[in-house]
Amino acid sequence: MRTLALLALILASAWATEKRYDGYKVVQVKAKDVPSFQTLAKLYDEQSSIYDFWTEPRSLEEPIDIMVPPAYTETFERLLQTHNLEHRIKIADVQSAIEISRKDQASPTVVQEPRSRSGSLRYKLNWTEYHDYTTIVLFLAELAQNYPDIVTLITIGKTHENREMYMVKISNSQTSNATKNAILVDGGIHAREWIAPAFNTWLIHELVENYAAHPQYLDNLDWYILPVMNPDGYVYSFADDRLWRKNRNPVNGPCVGIDLNRNFGFHWNEGGSAGNGCDDTYHGPAAFSEDESANARDAILLVAERTKVYLSYHSYSQVWLTPWGYTVDLPEDYPLLFDLAQNAVNNLTAVYGTQYSVGSTTGLLYVASGGSIDWIKGDAGIPYAYTVELRDTGDYGFLLPADQIIPNNLEMWEAVKVVADYTMTIAN
Ligand SMILES: [Zn+2]
Incomplete structure (x- = not known):
């Protein structure tokens, strides 16, 4: 038996093609003055295929998280010394962080399978670990089957690699009428941001399976949720490269992928996106050139009229x-957008003290054209359009440990409740 197990282990490691990040570090760097900031901005512009900027250079005050490959550790250290840049190591070994993040270390390894009232096995998805695309789709299908009066699973088209894309409509058909306001939610447009789909599945579960605790959210509102906007990238981030961001369209020779959140067609390619296909923010050959962004556009336009709020995780x-x-x-109605966001964030912070900042994309981050919220507000006409960047602030970054999924979801649910309460009051 032991020989067999050993053999299986050897075979598994021989077949494993997943990209490893042994010895990669994430270093937080802070510029002290304009010239040192410009050095970092130049590094971002010219060498982002070597240094993966987990956060982009945006202002003098904001520290930047940069992943450094082991072959460049010394070069990078010299650069830091030469330009007198303040820095500290946030993740000493990215591969270890990847392994730690996947599963809730505190949870028992054998979790009792949840069962439905009839005794049959319920879905495998939970929020103590991150789940692959297949598990998420099975979860959605099972909810649609078990709650036919509330949940409708809508296919909105295929991805580049021919995967089905899904939008979940959540609506109480007993109270259905054509004038209900709607809230639209998406997540996972960037593959490696696993906490976003992990929140969206939880939101679906909360709205549907805990309906009795807050019936007003389904009696007075409809919800359209695109839990995974970039299925090909998400699958690739599970099997091949944990830190993959873009879709998987090999449109650019040796370099694969378009940043779908730079591919939307409102002021597309007007700054803050890359024309080089090898860059992580490559905007693609044209606005909506990608199956995933085009499918999302068409699905959203069908429901845009009643939709008042859009949350992109x-x-x-x-x-x-x-x-x-x-x-x-800033948009003309910025004060309204700001107030709703700030109220939501206040409720969120009240749960565990987690701090969120509120502001416009260019005010808090950087110019980034072709993003989904600009098109949602500018073209689709959905007034309250937001991008929400979930936990954390860089201690783990994209590799947020699974034991933070539930706290993240609980606090974000408190924010969503504020948004939902407000959405019910918006006049048509
Ligand atoms: Zn993102």
Whole structure:
């Protein structure tokens, strides 16, 4: 038996093609003055295929998280010394952080399978670990089957690699009428931001399976949730490269992938996106060139009229962002957008003290054109459009340990409740 197990282990490791990050470090760097900030901005512009900027250079005050490969550790250290840059190591070994993040270390390894009232096995998905795309889709299908009066699973088209994309409609058909306001939610447009789909599945579960605790949210509102906006990238981040961000369209020779959140068609390619296909923020050959963004556009336009709020979940940074991303100008109704966001964040912070900042994309982050919220507000006409960057602030970054999924979800649910209460009051 032991020989067999050993053989299986050897075979498994021989077949494993997943990219490893042994010896990679994440270093937080802070510029002290304009020239040292410019050095970092130049590094970002010219060498982002070597140094993965987990957060982008945005202002002098904000520290930047940069992943450094082992072959460049010394070069990078010299650069830090030469330019007198303040820095500290946030993740000493990215591979170890990847392994730790996957499962809730505190939970028992054998968890009793949840069962439905009839005794049959319920879905395998839970929130003590991150789940692959297949498990998420099975979860959605089972909810649609068990709650046919509330949940409708809508296929909205196929991805580049021919996977089905799903939107979940959650609506109480008993109270259905054409004038209910709607809230639209998405997540996972960037593959490696696993906490976003992990929140969206939880939100679906809470709205549907805990309906009795807050019936008003389904009696007075409809919800459209796209839990995983970039299925090909998400699958790739599970099997091949944990830190993959873009979709998987090999449109650019040796370099694969388009940043779907730079591919939306409102002021597309007007700054803050890359024309080089090898870059992580490559905007693609044209607006909506990608199956995933085009499918999302078409699905959203069908429900845009009644939709008042759009929440697009990302990670990380703990910020709640309003449009615009393409310009430093603010939308005319910015004070309304800001107030709702701030109220939501206040409720969130009350749970565990987690701090979120509120502001416009360009005000808090950086110019980033082709983002989904700009198109949602500018073209689809959904007034309250937000990008929300979930936990954390960089201690783990994209590798948020699984034992933070539930706390993240509980506090974010308190924010969503504020948004839902407000959405019911918005006049048509
Ligand atoms: Zn993102």
